[in-house]
Amino acid sequence: MRASELKHDVDHIPGGLILLDGSNTITAVNQTLCDWLGLSKQDFLGHAPETRMTRASGMYYLGHVLPSLRLHGRVEEVLLSFSNAAGKDLSVMLSATSCPKPEDGFQVLVIPMQRRNLVEEQLQQARKTAEQAVAAKEEALQEVRAMAHELEERHKELARLNSQLEQLATQDALTGLNNxxxxxxxxxxxxxxxxxxxxxxxxxxxxxxxxxxxxxxxxxxxxxxxxxxxxxxxxxxxxxxxxxxxxxxxxxxxxxxxxxxxxxxxxxxxxxxxxxxxxxxxxxxxxxxxxxxxxxxxxxxxxxxxxxxxxxxxxxxxxxxxxxx
Missing domain, CATH: 3.30.70.270 (Reverse transcriptase/Diguanylate cyclase domain)
Known part of the structure; x- marks a missing residue:
């Protein structure tokens, strides 16, 4: 495959690709990432990648990811979030390596975590459902306990009334003797x-x-x-x-x-x-x-x-x- 064909295909791979120079400035970005974020390539070029991240992810990138990349030449599967044109977050998994010599800089691969987000949402929903089920079960148990207590009290009251009826039926009212x-x-x-x-x-x-x-x-x-x-x-x-x-x-x-x-x-x-x-x-x-x-x-x-x-x-x-x- 010719190099020109490879460059053309990079724009359409199912992942975002960013090229950085040694000063952490974006020199190239593929169309896939632009489409995900609703931005143009010009919105990326000449900027640092953390400017397109959420504040927390940008701080983590500068404090941990970039130093590790410069020290070791690679980072793998780091969870970060980019902000799209509408201001919504896009969770991604970021991996990066140093560019092969004689080029100077880094190449960054970004994979969206939509499936992971879906799983997390499902897990959160399942947890919420489970918590609701536990709460409903506890509420039901409380109701059962209350009903059992009420039933026991009614049984006691019934026994007392039966005893009174038995007494009325078998006791002489004047002397208290049997009748x-x-x-x-x-x-x-x-x-x-x-x-x-x-x-x-x-x-x-x-x-x-x-x-x-x-x-x-x-x-x-x-x-x-x-x-x-x-x-x-x-x-x-x-x-x-x-x-x-x-x-x-x-x-x-x-x-x-x-x-x-x-x-x-x-x-x-x-x-x-x-x-x-x-x-x-x-x-x-x-x-x-x-x-x-x-x-x-x-x-x-x-x-x-x-x-x-x-x-x-x-x-x-x-x-x-x-x-x-």
Whole structure:
């Protein structure tokens, strides 16, 4: 290939080419670089290359690239930025070598870093997307934690409300004792245990004597107070397995697991004596009590009926006593 053809081809190679003399002045530039920057060759000739660079790149060129080129005769793959006619930056990779003798100066090859810029933009976008994803994940986790906390609080509140509902459903509002609903449940349970394992249990029914007179003489508020005092006295000293219930009005029931008829009668007599000694400011309070123990083939009506008949017997025989059957 002739030299003239080579010079013609230099203008159209896919890279910028700059020739510098020994004083760092541009003596030639190819058309490719001019096209990239939107400048003419006259805009380059007679100027130093750093005048067409960004300020930071120009300082780096003068402080590091040019001294290294003069000292070693070459530099390779230095990242710099040129400014085009519109004032926008063009990132390039610059490599340079000394011109072969007898010429004096340097030849500089400039390759645009558009692909690198694209990759950097993609990396930055990917990093931004990743950061946004992390932030969104953390926000979602915070929302999940908040929802979990709220759900836990609602579960606690629901448990509290359920406990209150259970209490309302199974507790006598006046005395705080269990109500008849609990009696029905417990008597069924103990009858089932008795049928399966013959585990004995007894039922005591207790009724306050002459209770109507308290209401008639002192009023219903006094009657309510007497009911509370009797309930507290009956519950004192009971085992955890025992069940005390206010059946309604002035009647109470005690279910005593693993207890014979005779032992239940002793419990009833002890409670009768404690009530009689109760220091009530409204006068002496007494109880009549009927006792029954579970028998083979009993239904809840059977055992309740026997205890109720014993209670009626205690009432008819003068009150303030215990009868059993």
């Amino acid at each position: 008849r609903r609990v009696y029905e449940r417990e008597i069924e349970i103990h009858l089932a245990l008795f049928r399966r394992s013959k585990l004995p249990f007894a039922l005591i029914l207790a009724d306050i004597d002459w209770f109507k007179q308290f209401n008639d003489r002192f009023g219903h508020d006094t009657g309510d107070q007497v009911l509370k005092e009797v309930g507290q006295c009956l519950s004192a000293g009971m085992r955890d397995v025992d069940t005390l219930v206010r059946m309604g009005g002035e009647e109470f029931a005690l279910i005593l697991p693993n207890t014979t008829l005779e032992d239940a009668a002793l419990v009833a007599e002890r409670k009768r004596g404690e009530i009689e000694k109760l220091n009530s400011r409204h006068g002496t309070v007494t109880l009549s009590l009927g006792v029954a123990a579970a028998r083979n083939g009993d239904t809840k009506s059977d055992i309740y009926g026997r205890a109720d008949r014993s209670l009626y017997k205690a009432k008819s025989q003068g009150r303030n006593q215990v009868c059993m059957s």
